[in-house]
Amino acid sequence: MKLNTDMRVNRISDEVWEIPVTEKSGMLVPARIYATPAILQSMDAGVFEQVTNVACLPGIRRYALCMPDGHWGYGFPIGGVAAFDVRSGIISPGGVGYDVNCGMRLIRTDLTQEDAQPHLDRLLMELFRRVPAGVGASGFVHLNRSSFEQVMTNGARWCIEQGFGWHRDLEAIEEGGCITGADPSKVSDQAVSRGINQLGTLGSGNHYLEVQVVASDRVCDKETASAWGITGHNQIVIMVHCGSRGFGHQVASDYLKVFERAMRRYGISVKDQQLACAPFTSVEGQDYFSAMNCAANTAFANRQVITHQIRESFAAVFGRSAEEMGMELVYDVAHNIAKVERYPEGELVVHRKGSTRALGPGSPDLPPRYRMTGQPVICGGSMETGSYLLVGTEGAMEDTFASTMHGSGRTMSRAQAKKAVRGEQIQQQMKQRGIIVKAVSISGLAEEAGFAYKNISEVVEAVDRAGITKTVAELRPIGNIKG
Amino acid sequence: MSHEFHFLDDVATADLAFDAVGDSLQDLFQGATNALIETLADPQTVRSSWQQTIVRADEDPAALLFDWLSDLVYWKDAAGVVFSKAHVALTHRPDGAWSLNGLLSGEPVNGSTQMLRADVKGVTKHLYRLGQERGRWTVRVVLDV
Numbered sequence: 001m002k003l004n005t006d007m008r009v010n011r012i013s014d015e016v017w018e019i020p021v022t023e024k025s026g027m028l029v030p031a032r033i034y035a036t037p038a039i040l041q042s043m044d045a046g047v048f049e050q051v052t053n054v055a056c057l058p059g060i061r062r063y064a065l066c067m068p069d070g071h072w073g074y075g076f077p078i079g080g081v082a083a084f085d086v087r088s089g090i091i092s093p094g095g096v097g098y099d100v101n102c103g104m105r106l107i108r109t110d111l112t113q114e115d116a117q118p119h120l121d122r123l124l125m126e127l128f129r130r131v132p133a134g135v136g137a138s139g140f141v142h143l144n145r146s147s148f149e150q151v152m153t154n155g156a157r158w159c160i161e162q163g164f165g166w167h168r169d170l171e172a173i174e175e176g177g178c179i180t181g182a183d184p185s186k187v188s189d190q191a192v193s194r195g196i197n198q199l200g201t202l203g204s205g206n207h208y209l210e211v212q213v214v215a216s217d218r219v220c221d222k223e224t225a226s227a228w229g230i231t232g233h234n235q236i237v238i239m240v241h242c243g244s245r246g247f248g249h250q251v252a253s254d255y256l257k258v259f260e261r262a263m264r265r266y267g268i269s270v271k272d273q274q275l276a277c278a279p280f281t282s283v284e285g286q287d288y289f290s291a292m293n294c295a296a297n298t299a300f301a302n303r304q305v306i307t308h309q310i311r312e313s314f315a316a317v318f319g320r321s322a323e324e325m326g327m328e329l330v331y332d333v334a335h336n337i338a339k340v341e342r343y344p345e346g347e348l349v350v351h352r353k354g355s356t357r358a359l360g361p362g363s364p365d366l367p368p369r370y371r372m373t374g375q376p377v378i379c380g381g382s383m384e385t386g387s388y389l390l391v392g393t394e395g396a397m398e399d400t401f402a403s404t405m406h407g408s409g410r411t412m413s414r415a416q417a418k419k420a421v422r423g424e425q426i427q428q429q430m431k432q433r434g435i436i437v438k439a440v441s442i443s444g445l446a447e448e449a450g451f452a453y454k455n456i457s458e459v460v461e462a463v464d465r466a467g468i469t470k471t472v473a474e475l476r477p478i479g480n481i482k483g
Numbered sequence: 484m485s486h487e488f489h490f491l492d493d494v495a496t497a498d499l500a501f502d503a504v505g506d507s508l509q510d511l512f513q514g515a516t517n518a519l520i521e522t523l524a525d526p527q528t529v530r531s532s533w534q535q536t537i538v539r540a541d542e543d544p545a546a547l548l549f550d551w552l553s554d555l556v557y558w559k560d561a562a563g564v565v566f567s568k569a570h571v572a573l574t575h576r577p578d579g580a581w582s583l584n585g586l587l588s589g590e591p592v593n594g595s596t597q598m599l600r601a602d603v604k605g606v607t608k609h610l611y612r613l614g615q616e617r618g619r620w621t622v623r624v625v626l627d628v
Contacts, residue, residue: 074607074609074625074627075609098604098605098607098627099604099627134592134594134599134602135523135524135559135565135592135599135600135601135602136559136560136563136564136565136591136592136599136602137592137602138563190557190561193557193560193561194557194560194561195560197560197563198560203602203604204601204602204628205498205601205602205604205628245560245604246556246560246604249604249605249627250557250605252605253553253605256608272609273608274607274608274609413491413492413493413494414498414499414601414628415490415491415492415499415500416492416493419492440594440599441599441600441601443598443600444600444601447601483602
């Protein structure tokens with residue numbers, strides 16, 4: 001099999017591949033890549049280089065992992081998972097990503113495509129108006145420093161207190177929408193200035209708000225789907241993909257600089273400057289963890305405010321309240337984060353960068369409503385090809401630190417995609433296929449063309465066959481809002 | 484004296500990358516600045532109703548350029564603006580440090596009059612390198628979008 005690396009890659013199974021520690025000087029554990037043979041062959045050289053760089057970081061346990069949607073990233077590959085001992089290990093902004101707690105949220109409705117189709121244009125216009133996107137967009141929530149600090153510490157809970165959502169939403173958000181240990185005093189003034197006006201905004205790049213349809217023949221696990229309110233019958237659902245915006249990025253940038261200096265003090269050397277890190281228990285490590293949690297909570301709040309705006313938009317267009325339309329939150333997951341979790345090895349700092357937590361049935365870390373089924377995992381595809389709802393498994397808890405894929409993963413650069421097609425063309429082609437797209441930057445649409453991404457169905461098949469998540473339903477787009 | 488930049492097809496799968504070239508270090512700074520401004524919005528569609536002066540100094544010109552480009556990203560979010568132009572004046576001080584005096588011009592984001600492009604979240608150090616090749620200054624920059 002021809003791969004984009006000279007390193008030896010051993011087959012563990014048809015979906016799991018291992019690079020032994022002998023392949024790179026300094027590797028402390030093997031690297032494992034989850035992929036079908038076809039996906040493995042298509043992976044860029046950066047994945048192999050970066051996942052083995054991660055395997056060299058102090059205190060890493062078991063394996064450095066990469067999911068099948070993996071591709072080159074900063075420091076860690078996108079799709080990267082690594083767990084470090086809380087006492088002897090490190091924490092690294094490169095293992096979290098710049099967009100701290102970038103994540104996915106799915107909202108169900110009782111509406112069908114037949115209900116929505118006649119109003120779809122107006123609905124997209126309303127959503128586009130109420131959920132600002134693109135360069136420099138600011139939200140409708142006006143915060144001062146004190147209230148922004150409450151957002152940092154209380155996350156989505158702050159939103160519920162302000163009336164931006166329902167109390168029961170919190171049960172359907174990872175960590176209840178509020179991670180403890182956030183300390184605003186560890187956040188720079190620059191980060192505050194960048195983030196204070198951005199609550200309730202989508203951003204740009206691959207972030208989006210999508211109206212989707214669940215057809216009955218696309219529900220693979222009817223029992224689990226039903227438990228989460230997914231009924232099929234051309235049901236309308238809404239997916240949101242965004243994170244902590246400029247705030248999270250500034251937190252990451254600030255602490256990369258801090259860690260570059262700290263590494264010299266702690267005698268840590270890394271294979272790539274973007275893997276700058278510090279011992280988790282060090283002052284620098286704890287300060288970053290506190291600041292990162294502020295950004296994570298802000299991202300939960302961002303998606304909660306957007307959810308409020310989505311409900312308001314639907315209510316305005318359909319003339320019924322969001323409650324009457326059954327607009328309940330299915331789940332909200334982070335896919336760029338570091339968290340302390342307990343495994344057989346003890347307490348570990350699990351870094352997921354472009355990877356989703358996937359707790360299986362019975363996990364005590366899940367609220368009662370998900371304990372029987374396992375945790376919902378929301379995976380976004382390209383705007384042309386659709387997305388998936390999966391469920392966490394015991395296999396993920398045993399093999400991958402309860403982690404799985406997060407999306408389809410790019411195969412083509414933004415610059416290449418823009419040369420291959422124009423944004424207007426994509427918009428027209430999608431309209432002909434029944435997908436309405438509203439975008440702030442039409443040229444940016446070309447960058448997000450479906451052909452620039454891996455086939456998400458193949459990626460989902462890989463994690464399904466590997467047993468680290470199971471497919472629940474496929475979601476087909478009919479309306480998309482982008483920055 | 485001249486500067487130029489071009490975006491790269493095969494670097495940074497999920498993000499944007501460019502190479503900038505200049506006859507002098509100041510030219511290089513101007514070229515890289517123009518590349519970042521063009522990434523955010525078409526500067527021809529942006530007026531100059533907002534201005535911000537930025538003064539920075541560093542012994543390392545690579546660190547100085549990195550921080551200056553990061554300043555543009557910061558002001559984009561903090562002031563909610565995109566840029567029409569930026570003037571960069573670079574001087575080499577007797578103490579060996581490089582001093583930068585920058586003037587950013589732009590206006591608040593307005594999607595109905597400006598051609599907006601990518602919302603750059605930050606400048607990264609991935610593949611970041613500033614140096615001289617065949618008598619000209621060069622830099623490679625990967626932007627997180």
